[in-house]
Amino acid sequence: MTTSEDFSLVVNGSHRSVVDALPGESLLFVLRERLGLIGSKNACEEGECGSCTVRLDGETVCSCLVLAAAAADREVVTIEGLTSEEAVLSDVQQAFLDAGAVQCGFCTPGLLMAVDALLDADDEPDELTVREAISGNLCRCTGYGRILDAVDRAASARRSQVTP
Amino acid sequence: MTTLEAVSRTAAGPRIGESAPRPDGVPKVTGSFAFSSDLHNDRMLWGGTLRSPHAAARIRGIDVGPALALAGVHAVLTHEDVPGSPTYGLIHRDQPVLASDVVRYEGEPVVVVAADHPDMVRRALAVIEVDWEPTEPLVDPELAADATPIHPDGNVIRRVHLRHGDQTVADRQDLVSVEGTYEVGMQDQAFLGPESGLAVPDGDGGVDLYVATQWLHEDRDQVAACLGLPDDKVRLTLAGVGGAFGAREDLSLHVHLCLLALRTGRPVKMSYGREESFHGHVHRHPARMHYRHLATTEGDLVRVEARLLLDGGAYASSSSAVISNATCFAVGPYRVPSVEVEGVVVRTDNPPCGAMRGFGAVQTCFAHEAQMDRLAVALGMDPVDLRLRNALEPGDRLPTGQVITGTLPVAEVLRACAGHPSAAVGPDDPMARPGGAGRTADIDDVVRGEAVAVGFKNLMFSEGFDDSSSARCVLHRGVATITCACAEVGQGFVTLVHQIVGEVLGVDEVVLAPVATTSIGSAGSTSASRQTWMSGGAVQMACESVRRELLARVAAANDVSVHDLVLVDGRIFSLPGGGSGDDYLSIDLSLDEVTAEPVEADVVHRHAPTLPLDADGQGDAHVSFSVSAHRAIVDVDPDLGLVKVVELTTAQDVGRVLHPLQVLGQLEGGAAQGLGLAVMEEVQVTDGRIRNASFTDYLIPTALDMPPVEIAALIEQPEPGAPFGAKGIGEPPAISSTAAVAGALRDATGLDLPRVPVRPDDICLASGSALDEAD
The missing domain is CATH 3.10.20.30 (Beta-grasp domain)
Known part of the structure; x- marks a missing residue:
């Protein structure tokens, strides 16, 4: 070949x-x-x-x-x-763990990338914006409830980082 | 320190009832967690499968020569290369490893190939010549029982005839009667991690298989039989599992991988694509169900008659257990003095069906709840009041004659769910309307509907199955190593193990040994909502045994009674007033000190035995039950047939909450699968062929489809006999959710909607609807 x-x-x-x-x-x-x-x-x-x-x-x-x-x-x-240093979790990774957004974990890396990109563009997205932004990422375990909670947590973490 | 306050809890480790962190959480968010499709070996080949393009055909010949002649192709195997049992199966071994003379469904494996690269595998599969003689497929389950058998085992996989109570009341003329026929389409589990694995030959005739599964030891038994090898030559290790939901209870690529590895002497990896996955695992049984309910004018159920027909597809899988469940739970969690149910599951040339979350109770819940709503209309009663009036309670008899001896808070979940205030807002935002991003529904056309449904099922395996789980706890230098073959599929059993060890031993350093058939006996299947009870119970037993032995060891060494010793948060103390007789804690030892010599316990945990059903479907066949209720609020544009589920509210019987976040995750995730079955998910099969084997055409709920799930109540009534009083919680969320959404769609549209998933044309092209009449 x-x-x-x-x-x-x-x-x-x-x-x-x-x-x-x-x-x-x-x-x-x-x-x-x-x-x-x-x-x-x-x-x-x-x-x-x-x-x-x-x-x-x-x-x-x-x-x-x-x-x-x-x-x-x-x-x-x-x-x-996603993180520059090993053993340090990003705001989005930490939020997914804290919110219980990880079950089998197969969708998790893709969702983390999508959420990270969303928050780069908009660190105060409303709920429908978040739902639309992650609607291309299928999750079969969670029903998305804990994932939406994780995005909220990550957004507020990111806002507190950038706001002095 | 002189009082018991000195030994109060101080440790920060995870305990029962707390939302402990997942031990696999960090690798799952950093991408380093190895799922079965991530396995790699530098010497490995890639495997692939040639599948039947026909739903039914005879095979006149197979020419593998052109494939073998290709460079980079190392093995091309057919049924002639299967050295052991030519067939496998979960309950009945009726499914060929590789088809020989006939195929019975589209996608049945015929030839397997190993090559250097996935592209070479595809080329090899493309040049294999199979001489097919297509035959007329048997695709209508209604005709299957009387048709020419398509398999030596016949076309009726199982028939269960349940008769309970006085059958003569069927003829009473003073009762209100409602009848209906209902259908459920074929649902796919749609786990995200595809079927995949790596088989590694050991050079000595044996093989190691790393695979994602729900039940390692059962797989091992079936694989070894097909390979014609003793069990100890076939070693299975659990690879990371990307979801399961029932679809990994049967073998898929297991035997194929081992055959290729043993033939080539090289490690072989196989990973299905999504289209192949749709053909590569069993689905939820499609069902046709006819019901007749008889009640007094006051609303007391007198009799329920049901005829259930499930399409099992080409091979038996777990169909015989699914039809038993469908039959046993056919009337729902209601007190019904007279019942007759005939449940039949048949063989056809459609895709094989088997386990999926809810296991037979999902289909019947959709039907019995539609009937209860219909009965409420006929009686002029509130549908929730009708359900409450007939709700089962502990001490009542099921239609199987079994008395409910444990907890079953049917009325409690119904009241909590129906009475919970709704937070649903109106469809002002076009994105939140039916049709969503399409922005096609006009706000003036949107109608809202609401309904409540309740459903229940058994926990654990039933009908006399000798169900058990094994666990080992080794406590050494203060570190607990737990070995248990329970398959972690995402549900969080690994978290629970840490919590149980922390609770019983006060140890926070916990190591989970690799999950393998060589390390311990079977844990049974991660299914039937059974692992918290069965394997959680095994881990608890093992830890308690270690605890007893530790205390005995310390008591003997210090010449005190074990009754004067306590183990709290990783330290052993003597009680004030005990032992030396003074008020001081004369003994204060860390577990690190007292386990310099390891303490070990090996246990097997069983639940209370069950009995088979007799010829009338009667018997104490089940261990325990769990009930859930859902309320759905939906918006519909009847002209367009578009639907938006606005809110789901649930209340569930959980026994005891062991991990609040994981409970929430199960309730939300199960509700999403139930919503999917109600409004979008169906494997569409025409003439035995799947028309939508992709995530482009088989739709599962996205974040835009899924509404918030409100938890009205988690009913905590500790279940006797269950570890920590906790019930399994995985399945109920997927049972009553579908029925609630369908009921709300009926409420919104006035249509009968006797089939799920409800498709747009079921609404907008329906004739004779109440809305039409209103126009």
Whole structure:
């Protein structure tokens, strides 16, 4: 089988070279199977569930719908890059734990990426705005109640950080 | 310190009744938690499955040659390569590992392949040549019983005929009677973590399988039988589970992975895509149900008759237990002196059906609650008052003749739920109206409806099943290591273990050993709302045994009576006035000190035994019961058929709250699945073929579909025999929620709506509706 030309990705600030990939490999597949970044999830691999959500040049995308080679040399941020330091949780991660928003956890990384992007744009979203912002992220365990509570907590944590 | 106050609680560790943090929480929010699809081995191959494109066909031949000839393909296996039992199954082993001469449903596995890369697997599957002879599929469950058998075991998987009380009252003419026929569509569990796993050959004829499942030991037994290997050659370890809801109680890729690993001598990974997942696990049974209720003019139920027909699909799975549940709980949590229910589950060429949250009680709840609303109209009674008047109480008999000896607060959940003030606001914001972001519903067209429903089911396995869970507690240098094969699927059993150890031993350093078939005996299935009771109870027993032995050890070493010793928050004290006879705590030892030599206990926990049902469906077949009520408020645009569930309110019988946040999570999450079945979720099957095997076409509730869930009450009446008095809470939220939403839609539209999910055209194209008449 023909492999694509080697390329490199900028993932969580680091250059990672991708060697011998097949041309059709998605960004999700390369992150998970070639770079060992398993945090982005594969619940549908058809762009419907949001579990593979990453930031690509700042925008949230379903990494299952992005060809890996098309992301070459662009900034990719995955759940593993949500915090700069290991062992320190971000406001959104901490809020998900405190609110009981994590059950099986399969939707969690994608939701954390979506909520982080929402709060970057709007740190005081009303409830309908939050519901719409996360409506592309399916969760089968929680019924979303604790997740909405987590977003409230994270938003107020973020506001208290940016307001002196 | 001279008084007992000295030994009052000081530790900060998790205890029963507190919202303790999940021990797997941090890895789940940082992305490092390894689910079964995250497994990796540098030498691994990828596996894939060729499935039948036909709902029914004969296989005249299979040519795997073209696939084997491809570079990068390492194995292509058919039924001829299955060395042991050619079939598997949860209760009846009737399902082929790989089809040989016939296929009985679309998606049935026929060939499995291992190759270097998933793309190579796809290419290999594409060039395998199967000589199919399609046959007419049997797809109508009504015809199945009398049709030519499609399987050597016949087309009737099980028939349960329940007769209770005086059957002659059926002919009384002085009673009010209501009749109806109801249908429930096929629901998918739609867990997010796809079926996946990694099999690693041990080089000595055995294999290790890392897989997401609900019941490790049962899987091991079935896999070993199919591989023709002794149990100790097949070792299963639980991989991270991305939700289950019943769909992981049956095998999926387990045997296939092991066959490929043993053949190639390499680790093999397999991970289904979403389309394959829809074909790769069992679904909730579609049901057709006919009911007749007879009541006095005062509103006392006299008799309920029901005929239940469940479509089991091509293979038996747990169908025989599902139909038993549907039959036993067919009339709902009501006192009914005379009952006749015929429950039948049949085999067809439709997708196989089996366990899903609620397990037979969901379908019948939808029907019996529709009947209660209809009866209330016929009697001119308030529907909640009618339910309260007939509500079961402890001491009453079920239609199976079993007397309720534990708690069952039916009236309490109904009153709490119906009386809870609503916080629902009007549909002023177009985003919050039916149709949502489509912004198509005009506010003047929106009508609101409201209804209350109640449902119940059994906790734990029934009908004489010898149900148990094993646990081991080792306390060494103050650290408790707990081994239990209970599958954590997201529900939070791992949190509960910390709480139980903290409660019984006062130990906050708790290690959970890996969950594997080699480490301990079975914990039974993570299903039937049973693990808090069964495995929670096993962990509690093991900890209590360690506690007794510890106190005996300290008593012997210090020459005091065990009755003069207490263990509090990780320290052992002598009681004032005991032992030495003075008022001082002469003994004050840390668990660290007294467990330099480990203390260990191995236990097996069983619930009280149950009995099979007799020929009339009578017998003490169940252990315990739990009841829940939901109130739904909905907005409908009848012209467009669009629906918005505005609010769900619930009250549930929980025995005792062990972890407030996890209880809330179960109640909200279960209600969402119930809402999904009411208004959007259906595996659409035409001529035996699934038309919507994707999350594009099979819709589950999003954050915009799901309303707030108000908790009116958690009824805490400790259940005798249950650890800490707690009942399992996972299933009831998915039972009465569907019925409540459907009832509210009837209230809003005036339509009968005898089928869920209620589709837009069921509303906007309905003829002869009350609204039409009003026009």
